[in-house]
Amino acid sequence: MRARIWITVVAVVIGAVIAGGWIAAIGGGVPREQSTGTVGPYVGGDLHVLTVLQDRLYVGGHDGGAVSADGGATWTQLPSLDGADPMGAAAAGGETLIGGHPGLYRSSDGNTFSRVTGQGDLGDVHALGGAGDTVYAGTPERGLLASGDGGTTWTTRNAQAGRTFMGIILVDPHDPRRLIAPDMSTGLVTSADGGITWTALGGPSGAMSAAWDPTDSRTLVAVGMAGSAMSGDGGQTWTILAVPEGTSAATFSSDGKTLYAAALSGSNAAVYASTDRGRAWKPLT
Numbered sequence: 001m002r003a004r005i006w007i008t009v010v011a012v013v014i015g016a017v018i019a020g021g022w023i024a025a026i027g028g029g030v031p032r033e034q035s036t037g038t039v040g041p042y043v044g045g046d047l048h049v050l051t052v053l054q055d056r057l058y059v060g061g062h063d064g065g066a067v068s069a070d071g072g073a074t075w076t077q078l079p080s081l082d083g084a085d086p087m088g089a090a091a092a093g094g095e096t097l098i099g100g101h102p103g104l105y106r107s108s109d110g111n112t113f114s115r116v117t118g119q120g121d122l123g124d125v126h127a128l129g130g131a132g133d134t135v136y137a138g139t140p141e142r143g144l145l146a147s148g149d150g151g152t153t154w155t156t157r158n159a160q161a162g163r164t165f166m167g168i169i170l171v172d173p174h175d176p177r178r179l180i181a182p183d184m185s186t187g188l189v190t191s192a193d194g195g196i197t198w199t200a201l202g203g204p205s206g207a208m209s210a211a212w213d214p215t216d217s218r219t220l221v222a223v224g225m226a227g228s229a230m231s232g233d234g235g236q237t238w239t240i241l242a243v244p245e246g247t248s249a250a251t252f253s254s255d256g257k258t259l260y261a262a263a264l265s266g267s268n269a270a271v272y273a274s275t276d277r278g279r280a281w282k283p284l285t
Contacts, residue, residue: 041268042269044063045267049209050260052253056110060089064081064084080112084100088169091130093132093149097135104122104125127168133149133150144157146194162195165181165182166208168211170210178191188220204227205224208249211252214256216256218231218232227240248264259273
């Protein structure tokens with residue numbers, strides 16, 4: 001009996017060490033600063049997405065999502081996204097689109113979402129991004145889909161690419177055929193022909209999050225299973241980016257002056273901001 005107990009204890013300890021190492025690898029090993037005492041927005045058991053759409057900061061995870069209109073100082077929970085597992089998001093045609101395991105959600109005010117049914121229903125959506133009326137969706141069953149009417153109708157752009165995409169697909173507003181996507185099977189990948197063909201762009205492996213400075217798309221940030229990195233030359237070279245421990249998503253403000261990062265803290269999102277390209281971080285929640 002004692003032998004069984006010791007075997008169980010050792011297994012638990014080993015599992016904890018492995019899990020701790022995995023979490024530290026995601027965040028780059030930078031300890032979180034002391035908490036401000038504010039409970040962050042509820043997202044559930046995982047944190048999948050952090051993005052800025054139409055000057056609003058969105059965060060989402062396994063069981064919920066929230067929005068901030070003041071750069072993360074205060075948050076509003078989005079009950080219509082409870083259980084939606086937000087993973088990708090896009091602003092298209094004046095509306096906000098959110099993708100998750102149950103499917104695609106749409107909102108005209110950025111606060112109240114409804115599930116898309118009928119012709120626009122995509123099923124499971126793991127990645128989403130758009131510019132103007134052009135929207136792209138990465139789905140594990142159908143590959144990469146594209147829409148030219150804000151997500152009303154969809155066509156298959158590449159039945160294989162997109163199956164392992166995760167998070168935000170970056171779409172160049174000046175050329176919606178230019179895309180960058182985080183690929184969980186590799187790192188970042190890029191396309192110059194609207195998703196028909198793709199090439200590797202680098203960044204950390206097991207990519208889960210990608211963002212670029214809206215004022216200079218050559219400045220990229222990527223978060224993956226192997227850590228976080230930044231590029232100032234469009235992905236030709238990368239340097240390690242020190243982010244708060246446990247970070248699983250990052251994004252830029254609409255003016256490019258602030259870099260945000262989010263990590264799971266219990267069932268809530270801990271959101272941080274940096275105004276010096278990640279050298280120092282301030283907790284917002």
